[in-house]
Amino acid sequence: MALGFPAAALRACAGDEVGLLLDGAYRGRVRLRRKRGRVFVSLPTYTLARELDLLDPENGRSILGKSCFILPCYAFGIGTVTFADRAVVGGFSVSGLDDQVQVDCLENGHVLMRGFARRVVDARYRFSLPFPRMLTQDRPAACMFRIAGLPLDGPPLLVTMTMLGVRGHVDPSRAGEVAGWVCDLNAPERRVAVDLVRDGVVVQTVMADRPRADLLAAGIGDGQGGFSFTLPRDGSFSEPTEISVVLSGTALNLVNSPLAVSAPPAVRGVFDRLHGMSAHGWALNLTDPKRPVEVEAVCGERVLARATANLFRGDLLEAGLNDGFCAYKIDLGEQMLDLLGQEIVVRVAGRPGMVLEGAPRIATQNPNLLRYLKPGRGLDPSVLPRLRRALDRRVGALVLSIIMPVHDTPQEWLVRAVESVLAQWCGHWELICVDDRSTAPHVAAVLGAFARRDRRIRVLASQANGGIARATNLGLRAACGDYVTFLDHDDCLEPDAVYHLLKAARDSDADFIYSDEATTDENIDSIAEIKARPAFSYDYYLSHPYFVHMLCIRRRIAYEIGGWDEGMAISADVDFVLRALGRVETIAHVPRVLYRWRTHGGSAGHSRQDAVMQATRGAIQRHLDRHHPGATVSDGAGFNQFRVDWPAARGRILIVIPTKNKADLVRAAIESIERTARGEDYRIVVVDHESTDPEAIGYFASLGGRHVVMPYRGDFNYSRINNQAVRKYGGDAEFVLFLNNDVEATSAGWLDRMRRLANRPEVGVVGALLLYPDRRVQHAGVILGFNGSADHAFKFGDVYGPGDARVLGYNCSLTSVRDFSAVTAACMMMRRAVFEQVGGFDESFKIGFNDTDLCLRVREAGFKVLYDGHTVLYHYESATRSVTKQVMHPEDTRRMLERHAGILRDGDPFYNPNLSVTVQDHVLRDDDGCGRGAVRVVGPTKQLWRNPAIEGRVIP
Numbered sequence: 014m015a016l017g018f019p020a021a022a023l024r025a026c027a028g029d030e031v032g033l034l035l036d037g038a039y040r041g042r043v044r045l046r047r048k049r050g051r052v053f054v055s056l057p058t059y060t061l062a063r064e065l066d067l068l069d070p071e072n073g074r075s076i077l078g079k080s081c082f083i084l085p086c087y088a089f090g091i092g093t094v095t096f097a098d099r100a101v102v103g104g105f106s107v108s109g110l111d112d113q114v115q116v117d118c119l120e121n122g123h124v125l126m127r128g129f130a131r132r133v134v135d136a137r138y139r140f141s142l143p144f145p146r147m148l149t150q151d152r153p154a155a156c157m158f159r160i161a162g163l164p165l166d167g168p169p170l171l172v173t174m175t176m177l178g179v180r181g182h183v184d185p186s187r188a189g190e191v192a193g194w195v196c197d198l199n200a201p202e203r204r205v206a207v208d209l210v211r212d213g214v215v216v217q218t219v220m221a222d223r224p225r226a227d228l229l230a231a232g233i234g235d236g237q238g239g240f241s242f243t244l245p246r247d248g249s250f251s252e253p254t255e256i257s258v259v260l261s262g263t264a265l266n267l268v269n270s271p272l273a274v275s276a277p278p279a280v281r282g283v284f285d286r287l288h289g290m291s292a293h294g295w296a297l298n299l300t301d302p303k304r305p306v307e308v309e310a311v312c313g314e315r316v317l318a319r320a321t322a323n324l325f326r327g328d329l330l331e332a333g334l335n336d337g338f339c340a341y342k343i344d345l346g347e348q349m350l351d352l353l354g355q356e357i358v359v360r361v362a363g364r365p366g367m368v369l370e371g372a373p374r375i376a377t378q379n380p381n382l383l384r385y386l387k388p389g390r391g392l393d394p395s396v397l398p399r400l401r402r403a404l405d406r407r408v409g410a411l412v413l414s415i416i417m418p419v420h421d422t423p424q425e426w427l428v429r430a431v432e433s434v435l436a437q438w439c440g441h442w443e444l445i446c447v448d449d450r451s452t453a454p455h456v457a458a459v460l461g462a463f464a465r466r467d468r469r470i471r472v473l474a475s476q477a478n479g480g481i482a483r484a485t486n487l488g489l490r491a492a493c494g495d496y497v498t499f500l501d502h503d504d505c506l507e508p509d510a511v512y513h514l515l516k517a518a519r520d521s522d523a524d525f526i527y528s529d530e531a532t533t534d535e536n537i538d539s540i541a542e543i544k545a546r547p548a549f550s551y552d553y554y555l556s557h558p559y560f561v562h563m564l565c566i567r568r569r570i571a572y573e574i575g576g577w578d579e580g581m582a583i584s585a586d587v588d589f590v591l592r593a594l595g596r597v598e599t600i601a602h603v604p605r606v607l608y609r610w611r612t613h614g615g616s617a618g619h620s621r622q623d624a625v626m627q628a629t630r631g632a633i634q635r636h637l638d639r640h641h642p643g644a645t646v647s648d649g650a651g652f653n654q655f656r657v658d659w660p661a662a663r664g665r666i667l668i669v670i671p672t673k674n675k676a677d678l679v680r681a682a683i684e685s686i687e688r689t690a691r692g693e694d695y696r697i698v699v700v701d702h703e704s705t706d707p708e709a710i711g712y713f714a715s716l717g718g719r720h721v722v723m724p725y726r727g728d729f730n731y732s733r734i735n736n737q738a739v740r741k742y743g744g745d746a747e748f749v750l751f752l753n754n755d756v757e758a759t760s761a762g763w764l765d766r767m768r769r770l771a772n773r774p775e776v777g778v779v780g781a782l783l784l785y786p787d788r789r790v791q792h793a794g795v796i797l798g799f800n801g802s803a804d805h806a807f808k809f810g811d812v813y814g815p816g817d818a819r820v821l822g823y824n825c826s827l828t829s830v831r832d833f834s835a836v837t838a839a840c841m842m843m844r845r846a847v848f849e850q851v852g853g854f855d856e857s858f859k860i861g862f863n864d865t866d867l868c869l870r871v872r873e874a875g876f877k878v879l880y881d882g883h884t885v886l887y888h889y890e891s892a893t894r895s896v897t898k899q900v901m902h903p904e905d906t907r908r909m910l911e912r913h914a915g916i917l918r919d920g921d922p923f924y925n926p927n928l929s930v931t932v933q934d935h936v937l938r939d940d941d942g943c944g945r946g947a948v949r950v951v952g953p954t955k956q957l958w959r960n961p962a963i964e965g966r967v968i969p
Contacts, residue, residue, distance in 0.1 A: 014058070014109030016065070016086065017051045018077075023067070026076050032068030034080075035060065036163075042070060058111045061087055061163035088136065091165060094158065096176050099265060101126065101156060102141045104133070110161060116140045117159040125156065146266040147181050148174040174198070179205065180233070181221075181267035183258050189276045192241040193258060193267055194228055195221040201234035206261035209242045211254065217242050218261055244276035246300045251275065251366050280306050282322065282339075284359040284371035288932050288939065292343040292359055294369060295329055296322040302335045307362035308369070310343045312355050312376075318343050319362050324809045327800070342809065342933060352376040379939050381927070382540055389436065389508060397438070404439040408515035413442045414494030414568065415506075418484035419456060420449040422502040426611070427456065429537065431463045431470070433505035433609075439512035444470045444500075445488040450478035482577040482585040489568075489576045496526075498565040499586070503611050505537055506563070510607035514565045517948045523601035525593060526565040529927065530608040537611045543937050544824060545925035548949035549600040552879055553831035555633055555657050556649065558587045559824055563608035570596050583621060584628035591636040599952030604926050622652050630655060650819040650828040656883055657830070662772030664747025666695040666764065667845070669738040671731065672754040673702040676709040678889070683720065685758040693764050696746065698738045700725050732854030732863045735838075739853065743845050748772075751864075753839040755889035756783070763884045767842040770830070770879055777847045777876025778868050780836025782827070783888035788812055791888045792840075793826070794833035794880040795865055797913070797921035799930050802906055803835065803865050806924075806934055812885075823935035828882045834872065834921050836880055838864030839888050847876060861902030862909040869913055922949045 023031075023045070031054070033040040040060075046053040054067065064080040087107050094103030101118055118126040130140035148154060155169035174180050181195035195205045209217040221240035229236030242258075244250045257271040282296030296306040305323035309316050322341035330337030343359065345352070356373035360366075384390055392400075415434060419427065434444045446460050460472045473487055489497060496518055500506060510528075517526050527549075531540045546560055553559055564586075574592045577585045630646055633655055637644040643660035668686065672679050683697060697720040701713055713722045721742060725734050739749055748768055758764075763781070770779045783792040794806040807827060811820045821828050841864060851870045854863045868878045910917060920926045926946025929938040 014086065015046070015053045015055045016083065017053045020047065020050050020052050023052045023076055026067075026069060028070065030070055031076060032070050032073070034066040034068055035062035036064055039068075056083075056109065058109060059114070059161065061089060061107065061110070061161040063163070089163075091160075091167075094170055096144075096170065096172050099177055099179075099263070100141045100143045101170065101172070102139075103158075104137060104139045105130065105160060106136045107138065107161070108136045114138060114161045116142065116161075118142055119157045119159060119164075120154050125154065130160070143264050144172065144177060145264060146270070147179060147260075147268050148172070148177060149180070149268060150174050177265075179260060179265070181205075181207070181238075181258075181260070183267045183269040183272060185269075186272055186274050189244050189246070190241055191244065191256065191258060191272075191274055192239070193221075193269075194225055194233070194238045194240065195260070195267065196228070196234035196238045202237075205238070207240055207267070208259050208261045210257040210259055216256070244274065246276055246279035249276075280361050280367060280369075282306065282308070282359075282361075282369040284369045284374060286932070287349075287357065287374050287376060288929065288936060290345050290349040290936065291933060292345060292357065292374075293341070293932055294359060294371065295326065295334065295340045296361070296369060297334055297339040302339075306339070306341075308341050308343065308359055309362040310345060311358045311360060312352055317345055317348060317352075317357070320344070349376060353378055379937050381937055381939065382543070392508075400438055401440055404512045405441060407519075408439060408441055408512065409519055411441060411496065411515045411519055412494040413511050413515055413565070414488075414492035414497045415442055415444045415500050415511075416447070416485055416488030416492065416497060417444065417500040417502055418447045418449055418481050418488065419451060419460065419502040420478065420484075421451045421453045422456060424453075424455045424459060426503040426537075427459050429505055430500060430502055431459070433508075434470075434500070435463075435467060436508050437506065437511045438508050439515065440469075441515055442469060442511045443492070443494055445473065445491050446470065447473045447475060447484040447488045449475045449480070449484040479579070480582055482579045482581055485585075486576040486579060489571055492568055494568060496565050497568045497571055498563060501562075501610075503613075504562070505609040505611075507605075507607050507609065509605070510563060513603050513605055513607055514563070517601045517603050518565070518567075521599060521601045521948060521950045523599040523950060523952070524567045524570055524597035525600045526603060527560040527600075528563045528603040528607040529605055529925065530560075530562045530610050531606050532610045532612050535611065535613045537609055540609075541612075543606060543927070545604070545927045545937065546602060546824070547832070547925060548602050548922035549951040550832035550923065551594070552657075552877070553826075553829055554590070555636075555646070555655065556829035556831065556882075557654050557825040558590070558629065559829075561586065562610055564590065566593055566597070581628060581632075583624050584632055587629050588632035588635075591632055594636075595640065597952075599950055601951075602949045604946035604949070606927075625653065629653065633657070650882075651821050651825065654821070654825055654828055658766075659769040659773060661765075662768045664694070664768070664772075665745055666693065666748045666750050666768060666842070667739065667743045667746035668695055668697045668750045668752055669700065669735050670697065670752050670754050671700040671702060671725075671734045671738075672704070672709075673729075674704045674706040674709040675754055676706065676712040678755045679709075680712060681757050682752065682754055683716075686764070689758045689761045690764040691761075695750075695764065696721065696742065698723050698742050700734050700738050702729060702734065728859070730856060730859045731838075732856040732858050736853045736856065739845065739848060746845055748842055749845050749848055750840070750842045751838040753888065756840050757887045757889075759887065760885065763886065766884055767881065770881060771842045771844055775877055776879055777843060777851075777871035777874065778836060778878040779842045779884075780833070780878070780880050781840045781884040781886055782812070782880070782882050783837070783839060783886055784812055785809075786887060786889065790827070792837045793822070793882070794831075794923075795835035795837065795868070796924045796930075796934055797834045797865075797869075798917045799921075799924070799934055802910060802917075803862065804934075805837065806833070808934075826882070826935070830879055830881050830883070832923050833868075833878055833880045834916065834923055835865040835868035836878060838867070840884075840886055843871075847871060847874075850874060857908060858905050859902070861905035863905070866909060866912065869916065920946055 029045050030042045033043045063084045065083045066080045067076045089107045092104040112132045113129045116128055116130045117124050126142040128142045130138040133139050153171050153173040157169050158165045178199050179197055183193040197203050197205050204220050204222045206220050208215045219240050221238045223239035224237050225239035253273045253275045255271050255273050258267045259265055279300050280296055280298055283294045285294040292310045296308050298304050298306050305321045309319040320341045320343040322339050324340040325337045326340040353376050355376055357376055358372040360368045464470045464472050530544050532542045533539055577589050633646045645658050647656050649655045699722045701722055702725045716722055767779050785791045790807045790810045792805045795803055796806050797803050814820050819828050851874050855866050858866055929936050
């Protein structure tokens with residue numbers, strides 16, 4: 014539509030464009046069309062206006078002088094507006110507009126509905142606006158209208174709940190659910206369907222037919238109009254999302270709709286803690302609990318590591334979460350040191366939005382490491398004189414000779430080594446520095462300056478470079494102390510080293526003492542790892558010479574064995590220890606870090622690994638030839654790892670397998686023995702505890718002639734079952750193997766190897782490395798006091814790495830033969846004479862801890878309990894009884910805690926007290942328990958491999 018003006022009215026405008034102002038709103042520029050003395054202006058076809066003004070585009074001033082009333086030009090007329098079929102319907106007439114004109118329905122100035130009126134014929138339009146929401150009884154909607162942008166005057170159209178004919182309400186949002194009610198006011202007994210709509214798409218449709226007491230009480234319908242939508246747990250609603258609940262097939266929202274909702278995630282889980290170099294917690298797939306959740310640890314945008322949440326935790330079992338099998342441990346490894354101070358998040362793998370509760374957590378340094386990083390342990394220098402006097406009194410007259418061979422040591426490292434001796438809190442020491450013909454001129458100058466500074470420092474100069482062993486022996490011959498120890502020229506002593514060695518020597522009268530140590534890189538102030546060791550284990554040392562520093566020996570014995578072998582350019586320290594074992598009576602372990610070992614490319618042990626293996630293997634073989642003729646040593650699973658094969662043993666093995674039903678498991682166990690132990694002398698006794706399964710009964714009957722089936726009646730009592738089997742069928746057996754019905758052997762030779770170990774007179778019990786079906790650790794020894802009672806070491810840890818290479822475990826424990834306080838009877842061999850000597854299993858332990866109790870009594874009788882990392886079998890752990898929860902044994906737990914309270918109180922001697930006793934084993938504990946463990950003493954005996962015992966002495 015165009016409006017014409019006399020040309021004179023626009024004489025102030027010289028151009029062809031003007032600004033258009035409609036009802037005070039600027040609509041942009043329009044072109045002027047001049048014809049026959051008039052000027053025409055075209056109006057927009059999408060909007061109505063009451064007034065018009067034209068503006069000079071140069072200065073914005075009105076050209077007309079005042080606004081013109083133009084509404085009559087549109088010939089606008091409003092017809093009847095009514096409410097019908099849940100919609101506002103009406104019509105109007107207007108000229109000069111498009112075929113479709115926008116119509117707004119307003120309530121309190123806000124748009125309630127918006128749609129379009131369509132041209133019906135000529136200038137007449139009709140519209141129908143579906144009502145968008147239900148109403149409450151006390152709040153009708155007062156509807157005003159705006160057509161093509163023009164607000165209409167007049168009384169509002171009142172729409173009430175009764176006019177809608179339906180009422181409904183959405184309840185306040187609850188995670189994972191959308192609920193509410195609907196009632197058809199015209200037919201209350203008729204059920205109404207509702208849709209859940211997201212982004213214009215119907216997600217779900219349900220019938221509102223659930224009973225609701227609140228509706229019945231309020232007299233709304235017949236009380237049967239409730240509904241509920243369950244949001245999917247597929248992650249699509251993991252973030253708050255706007256949804257609508259509408260009368261099915263319409264756009265009529267219920268009261269409180271639309272609203273924001275979110276579903277509880279498909280995965281529920283918690284990031285509990287950072288412990289050691291691992292992230293711990295649990296995660297459970299709520300939709301499919303038996304499908305383990307993959308989780309990942311993330312720092313910033315970087316994924317650090319992943320793990321599967323399928324580990325067992327007792328607290329999760331008690332909480333009813335997937336039988337306890339939904340815990341995870343994400344190993345972060347050495348990168349943890351680079352993450353200090355940064356936030357770490359654990360989330361569902363590959364799902365950035367599914368972060369577990371408890372995240373983020375700040376990676377912090379273990380406080381027990383921090384104290385080693387403070388100069389002088391943070392001790393106030395003013396108290397040192399008084400402290401030294403007190404510690405000197407405590408060690409009595411004992412003196413420690415520290416022997417340090419020196420050869421071309423970097424000056425800074427040499428100074429630091431000597432200063433670490435001068436900084437000792439106990440002054441009962443002498444330092445003998447043996448300069449092994451250094452060529453670096455600073456060596457003599459530095460050593461001479463220190464000798465002049467303190468008369469306890471003596472410097473010996475070798476006439477030729479003879480190597481570490483020869484230099485050490487020069488120092489030994491010059492030593493005057495009661496005990497001698499050795500310090501590498503590039504390492505450091507902790508300030509309390511001399512005190513704790515001499516204190517242990519005075520209190521225990523031990524001939525040989527060793528401690529824990531810290532390893533560093535070239536920067537000796539940067540601790541990489543704490544080497545926390547167990548009490549002395551002879552077999553462990555043969556498998557992996559597990560202590561290097563700090564070792565201390567009575568000077569007299571060091572002389573008697575001839576010092577270090579000067580013919581050995583490398584591994585002379587291992588040879589020295591092995592020869593010392595033939596003379597010492599007692600060995601003490603100080604569970605404290607007393608030594609700091611600087612590891613670097615120039616270290617002999619790190620740069621010449623092949624030579625180290627050859628030299629150490631030779632030293633071990635010479636030791637075996639002297640003391641155990643027939644035993645042989647070969648390379649083990651990794652560097653500085655060795656396998657000792659003991660002389661062949663003869664004698665029948667009684668294999669006891671208790672079971673109830675479970676023919677499939679027993680068949681697999683027996684067939685694996687037959688397959689892997691061909692030619693061995695053994696008798697299998699299957700103890701049948703009232704089996705009822707026809708398949709099991711038939712299979713056990715088929716064993717006749719090959720193996721023995723012994724019936725057992727009465728309540729399940731593991732101890733009594735095994736005791737009866739040994740008494741009845743073990744008379745001609747030299748050895749007994751207790752084997753669970755869910756254990757399977759895969760490698761030949763395992764049975765003979767266990768018998769060879771068990772045949773040694775000092776050995777009482779031998780246990781194996783047992784794996785879960787996924788090849789993770791089920792058993793690798795038992796730790797007393799872990800998680801409040803006892804638990805398996807390295808449980809759920811990896812056994813095989815890339816290329817099926819064996820994972821060595823902490824300080825090579827997984828791949829060694831070593832002492833433990835106990836092993837599991839799931840696969841445990843003993844000499845029958847030892848079993849009978851200690852009275853067999855205690856039958857008061859019906860289900861649990863019977864094997865732990867037996868092992869502890871065997872050790873009390875003076876025998877060793879060994880774990881063998883070379884004997885590997887699979888164990889499906891309590892597959893027979895887990896479904897009935899028979900694995901829970903609170904009475905047995907209480908009895909074990911009471912009977913063996915002493916070792917639980919004082920600590921497992923074969924588990925270092927500085928290591929964690931909760932959550933994860935073999936990581937440095939992060940509470941205040943570090944450095945409080947007692948010295949552990951092995952002996953007395955002239956030959957430590959012959960029947961050692963741990964004394965019950967507590968040495969502070």
